[in-house]
Amino acid sequence: MEEENTSSAQSEGIEIVDDVKLQGGLKLPALYWNKLYRYQQKGIKWLWSLHQKSTGGLLGDEMGLGKTVQIIAFLYALDYSRVHSPFGNFVGIGPTLIVCPATVIHQWIRHFHDWAPEFRVAVLHQSGCFQGNKADLIKDINKNNGILVSTYLGILKYKGNLLDHHWYYIILDEGHKIRNATAKITVAIKQIRTPHKLLLTGSPMQNNLQELWSLFDFTNPGMLGEMNTFMEHFNNPIIQGGFANATPMQEATALSVATALKNMISPFLLRRTKAEVQEHIELPNKSEQVLFCSLSDYQRRLYKDYLMSEHVNSILGRGVKKWNSDNYFRANMLMAITRLRKICNHPDIFLYDEGEEPREEDESEERFGFYKKSGKMVVVSALLKIWKKQKHRILLFSQGRAMIRIFEQFLGEQNYTYLKMDGTTPIGSRQKLIDKFNQDETYDVFLLTTKVGGLGVNLTGADRVIIYDPDWNPATDTQARERAWRIGQNKPVTIYRLLSAGTIEEKMYQRQIWKQLLSNKILLDPKTHRAFKSSDLFDLFSLQEPSEQINPETTNIFHDSRVKIQERLLEKKKNKKTDDTPPQEVVFSEDKIQKMKLLAQQLAKSITSKEPKKTPYQMELEEERLEKKKKKEELKKLSIPELLQLNREKANQKVDDTINKVDDHETSCSFSKALEVAETKSNLYRKIVEKKIDVKQLKEKIEKDIENKEKKKVKEKIVIDKSGKVDGEKVEGLVKAEKKKTKASCEPGSSNDDFILNKLFSSKGVSGALEHDSVINGSVRQNNLRISTHASEKADKAIQAIKKSRIDKWRW
Numbered sequence: 123m124e125e126e127n128t129s130s131a132q133s134e135g136i137e138i139v140d141d142v143k144l145q146g147g148l149k150l151p152a153l154y155w156n157k158l159y160r161y162q163q164k165g166i167k168w169l170w171s172l173h174q175k176s177t178g179g180l181l182g183d184e185m186g187l188g189k190t191v192q193i194i195a196f197l198y199a200l201d202y203s204r205v206h207s208p209f210g211n212f213v214g215i216g217p218t219l220i221v222c223p224a225t226v227i228h229q230w231i232r233h234f235h236d237w238a239p240e241f242r243v244a245v246l247h248q249s250g251c252f253q254g255n256k257a258d259l260i261k262d263i264n265k266n267n268g269i270l271v272s273t274y275l276g277i278l279k280y281k282g283n284l285l286d287h288h289w290y291y292i293i294l295d296e297g298h299k300i301r302n303a304t305a306k307i308t309v310a311i312k313q314i315r316t317p318h319k320l321l322l323t324g325s326p327m328q329n330n331l332q333e334l335w336s337l338f339d340f341t342n343p344g345m346l347g348e349m350n351t352f353m354e355h356f357n358n359p360i361i362q363g364g365f366a367n368a369t370p371m372q373e374a375t376a377l378s379v380a381t382a383l384k385n386m387i388s389p390f391l392l393r394r395t396k397a398e399v400q401e402h403i404e405l406p407n408k409s410e411q412v413l414f415c416s417l418s419d420y421q422r423r424l425y426k427d428y429l430m431s432e433h434v435n436s437i438l439g440r441g442v443k444k445w446n447s448d449n450y451f452r453a454n455m456l457m458a459i460t461r462l463r464k465i466c467n468h469p470d471i472f473l474y475d476e477g478e479e480p481r482e483e484d485e486s487e488e489r490f491g492f493y494k495k496s497g498k499m500v501v502v503s504a505l506l507k508i509w510k511k512q513k514h515r516i517l518l519f520s521q522g523r524a525m526i527r528i529f530e531q532f533l534g535e536q537n538y539t540y541l542k543m544d545g546t547t548p549i550g551s552r553q554k555l556i557d558k559f560n561q562d563e564t565y566d567v568f569l570l571t572t573k574v575g576g577l578g579v580n581l582t583g584a585d586r587v588i589i590y591d592p593d594w595n596p597a598t599d600t601q602a603r604e605r606a607w608r609i610g611q612n613k614p615v616t617i618y619r620l621l622s623a624g625t626i627e628e629k630m631y632q633r634q635i636w637k638q639l640l641s642n643k644i645l646l647d648p649k650t651h652r653a654f655k656s657s658d659l660f661d662l663f664s665l666q667e668p669s670e671q672i673n674p675e676t677t678n679i680f681h682d683s684r685v686k687i688q689e690r691l692l693e694k695k696k697n698k699k700t701d702d703t704p705p706q707e708v709v710f711s712e713d714k715i716q717k718m719k720l721l722a723q724q725l726a727k728s729i730t731s732k733e734p735k736k737t738p739y740q741m742e743l744e745e746e747r748l749e750k751k752k753k754k755e756e757l758k759k760l761s762i763p764e765l766l767q768l769n770r771e772k773a774n775q776k777v778d779d780t781i782n783k784v785d786d787h788e789t790s791c792s793f794s795k796a797l798e799v800a801e802t803k804s805n806l807y808r809k810i811v812e813k814k815i816d817v818k819q820l821k822e823k824i825e826k827d828i829e830n831k832e833k834k835k836v837k838e839k840i841v842i843d844k845s846g847k848v849d850g851e852k853v854e855g856l857v858k859a860e861k862k863k864t865k866a867s868c869e870p871g872s873s874n875d876d877f878i879l880n881k882l883f884s885s886k887g888v889s890g891a892l893e894h895d896s897v898i899n900g901s902v903r904q905n906n907l908r909i910s911t912h913a914s915e916k917a918d919k920a921i922q923a924i925k926k927s928r929i930d931k932w933r934w
């Protein structure tokens with residue numbers, strides 16, 4: 123076994139003694155190396171290969187897979203290996219600059235503490251403990267090969283001092299912050315002098331290809347050529363070919379060009395999804411649904427009135443062509459959209475902005491922020507009630523502080539315990555709040571603004587997430603949901619994204635999907651296609667009226683991803699019935715049939731018996747007990763040599779023992795149980811014959827499984843058999859009792875989600891639901907288009923154009 127390990131490690135260029143040594147000389151203590159997941163070890167190898175080539179790269183693993191940990195482990199390895207740098211006069215780690223959002227500064231510090239405690243790490247931010255002159259701090263850290271952690275704003279603020287020095291590494295966490303190529307912060311960061319540039323982000327592409335260009339312009343300056351050339355030869359054909367009404371030629375060209383781009387960036391982009399590494403990290407299930415909520419009557423009235431207002435009329439009158447040329451028009455339109463979004467969230471936010479005085483002291487339903495005024499809040503209220511009962515803990519995200527304030531009032535009134543983090547929370551206390559929520563289970567809800575709480579932080583204390591309002595940028599919402607579903611989470615996670623059906627929010631969600639598909643085209647599969655047209659101006663300023671027959675527009679577009687709750691429940695019932703019927707291929711031995719007949723007779727007797735003293739199951743147990751007692755008595759009669767002989771025989775028949783154990787169990791169980799056991803047994807034989815399993819281990823496992831099942835069964839039977847009482851509550855009939863128990867014991871999984879959705883559909887104004895992942899993943903289709911010569915020529919041309927426009931941007 124050991125040999126196998128060594129040889130496979132050697133084939134991967136790894137040598138294992140006490141240290142793990144990679145080709146090229148990077149080392150880590152084996153104990154340290156083994157703490158990393160396998161894909162993280164691969165990450166270290168990739169970082170090392172970039173280092174050796176003195177190129178930068180983008181670590182784009184999905185959120186929560188340990189990008190921070192991989193970076194720190196790699197820096198630690200550089201130091202441990204005493205790697206000599208050709209760029210500076212030092213051995214091991216050189217001065218390193220880490221740039222991250224303010225909220226995660228202290229998370230970085232903690233990770234350094236855990237994974238590289240010897241490093242000298244300083245915080246360049248007012249929340250750090252260094253209160254002296256920051257220029258001195260920068261100088262000192264740089265001189266002593268330390269690590270300086272700062273924020274994006276910090277880089278702008280201390281740009282002058284930072285540019286005075288050479289840095290060994292610069293690492294951008296949540297590096298998509300430099301996606302705007304012309305933003306001040308992007309320009310400043312690209313000026314920092316260093317040979318090694320790494321960018322970390324779980325969302326490498328958020329809105330468009332120009333953003334991706336900007337990220338690679340930092341990590342690998344010049345690789346994607348000049349921006350204009352890139353846009354002309356890559357962006358435009360990919361966008362054109364992605365439209366639903368694209369010609370076959372445009373589609374083929376887009377595919378070729380997207381493939382060429384993917385190939386070009388692949389060596390410098392390492393991205394693993396949670397699905398890909400699931401076997402290593404064993405994350406619990408995640409279910410994510412988009413709920414389409416109805417507006418309240420009050421909201422609907424306001425929404426319609428506003429659509430007919432002077433303001434909207436003036437926008438529609440001027441036409442969309444003004445968008446690019448007229449800033450005033452653009453600002454006006456965005457303002458109108460913002461107002462519609464406010465009505466969708468809570469009408470009082472809209473009215474307050476329009477100058478209406480809030481009635482906060484009032485106890486009536488007219489009071490400011492009363493939850494029933496908003497359709498989505500009614501849904502939130504229902505969800506919180508159910509989840510609190512089921513002891514789930516919740517992250518509640520909203521875009522704006524106004525909505526967070528309304529939620530605070532609501533949570534207080536309804537006696538939920540909660541914590542809150544938004545832009546007003548001082549940076550220094552953010553990590554404490556996060557720890558508090560994760561550790562103290564008495565908090566039901568963590569209220570967060572998407573921008574502050576959605577980026578980089580670990581909030582695995584929660585297993586339920588509500589994203590109350592959508593952002594234009596799909597990554598903002600995805601980032602938020604990933605706070606709970608990450609390494610460290612051990613419960614299944616359910617996420618609900620709420621949308622007001624028929625409104626601007628639905629358009630925003632469609633836009634999100636469009637952007638997500640474009641991103642998948644480059645990062646995952648160039649064959650990803652786009653399913654619908656983008657919205658025009660009139661489309662944005664419209665309202666789809668509710669009707670029992672009409673599904674929300676988005677659920678119609680993504681018909682296949684609709685959550686069909688009623689069908690699912692029916693299906694489940696049907697399956698339950700068919701589960702009890704024996705599969706055709708199972709064949710029983712004569713002996714087993716006799717045993718089952720015996721059991722059937724006993725069951726029949728017990729059913730017809732006038733004295734319902736014992737249930738059939740209790741009878742089975744009783745019989746088993748008597749059988750065991752009899753065996754024990756027989757054993758007592760044996761002499762010591764006879765006992766020894768018996769043991770020897772047992773030892774020689776391990777396989778049979780294992781099987782007999784199953785047989786023993788069979789005699790004491792029901793008909794359907796016998797079938798299950800028969801199946802287990804045949805699988806068992808097969809595996810034993812193929813020597814795939816260790817018999818001893820298997821035996822132990824089977825015994826344990828049987829014991830557990832037995833325990834569970836006894837518990838269930840007793841609960842049900844006490845005639846109608848379940849958990850102390852009187853219920854009408856057995857089926858109902860069973861159903862209730864199933865619901866209560868069924869931890870989230872899909873059935874519990876179905877139960878919740880069913881409730882919401884029936885009374886809480888949810889008019890449709892989509893399975894988000896199915897919308898995104900269902901968009902890769904087998905493209906059997908003939909890739910024409912013309913398309914490949916276009917792709918070649920694009921690459922040539924990029925090569926030509928490449929300029930040497932090397933800075934050191």
Ligand SMILES: Nc1ncnc2c1ncn2[C@@H]1O[C@H](COP(=O)(O)OP(=O)(O)OP(=O)(O)O)[C@@H](O)[C@H]1O
Pocket residue numbers: 157158159162183184185186187188189190191192323324577578579580604608609610
């Ligand atoms: N090998 C490991 N062993 C134990 N815990 C780990 C390991 N790798 C990562 N973790 C834990 O997983 C969690 C997520 O890690 P980390 O914050 O590095 O993820 P990330 O990819 O940077 O996430 P994000 O993109 O959201 O910033 C952290 O709590 C971290 O301590």
